[in-house]
Amino acid sequence: MSTIKVVIEQLKKGNPVILIDDVETHSSYLMGLAETVTGQYVNLMTKIGKGLKYVCINNRKTKQLNLPLMDGKNNPNKNFAISIDHHTSTTGISAFERANTIKAVMNEDSKPEDFIKPGHVFPLVYSDNGMLDYIGVVEASADLAKISSSFSGITYLCEILNKQGDVAAIHEVADISKEYNIPSIKITEIFKSMYNASICTLDGKVVHGQKLGRKLGYPTANLDLYTSNDCFKNGVYGVKVKWRGLTYFGVMNTGVKPTLNNNMQKSYEIHIFDFNHSIYGEEINVEVKFFIREEIKFCSINQLIQQIEKDIQKVKDTFELQQKVKIGS
Secondary structure, eight states: OOOHHHHHHHHHTTOOEEEEOTTTTOOEEEEEEGGGOOHHHHHHHHHHTEEEEEEEEOHHHHHHTTOOBOOTTTOTTSOBBOOEEETTOSSSOSHHHHHHHHHHHHOTTOOGGGEEEEEEEEEEEOOTTGGGTOOSHHHHHHHHHHHTTOSSOOEEEEEEBOTTSSBOOHHHHHHHHHHHTOOEEEHHHHHHTTTTOOSEEEEEEEEOOOOHHHHTTOOOEEEEESSOOOSSOSEEEEEEEEETTEEEEEEEEEEOOGGGTOTTOOEEEEEETTOOOOOTTOEEEEEEEEEEEEOOOOSSHHHHHHHHHHHHHHHHHHHHHHHOOOOOO
């Protein structure tokens, strides 16, 4: 594996790199920045990667080009948009026409009518906060683009298959990396490098709530914000809490608590790990580090408790991955 510094240097030079998903799919991808795409590079990716060609875009670009997402049955991750070719394409299948399509997607003046649907380049939509929202290859490519000072934030990918057409094993990817002198990096290494990043910060005072968390076995600090904050969606997050000069890890649920019939009042509730102080009336600072899942309504309290246990473990595992610390027992 290469260091993130080496990978960034290669991307800035316009060269492709290899991303290895060591979290979920265990597949690997060739990646480049959209502003440096060429027909030669797309052709190289086709030769050594053999997989589909993707262009990775944000939600703003999806709306600009009016690209509908594929339905859930064929798109379980809900990030595939309908495939496209630029309107100047003939067949759209050549390396140079695919490169031209990727460049056109990057263009700030591009319009929906500039593209033919379906086509031969497959848009993948990454989460707005990158890997802080979801630890995946598409988000990893977006964060690498950001770190590389990419002005567009748009990347392109090609899945790496082996000679038999199956997903390439890690040793096969290593052989490709060595043969073509292309640096490779695991997406978890990119996530680790972002330990100082956060989605946003919240300041407020801990107030009395309904003590429902305590009744469920997970006491929470209910935060009354000093200023309203709409920087993130309802759901569960990993957080760092600062109180009286000390820092603690925790899990936060923000939303309307639909399972508990909370009358649709939005709340910010934080379960702080390894913490047994009474802090009612105290001021705390909350750094929202990463997203875990959306808020949902459960059929029973028991299901909610089981999910809380899973959320806590997920948050601890993610913090331990990123910050190399052991949290609690």
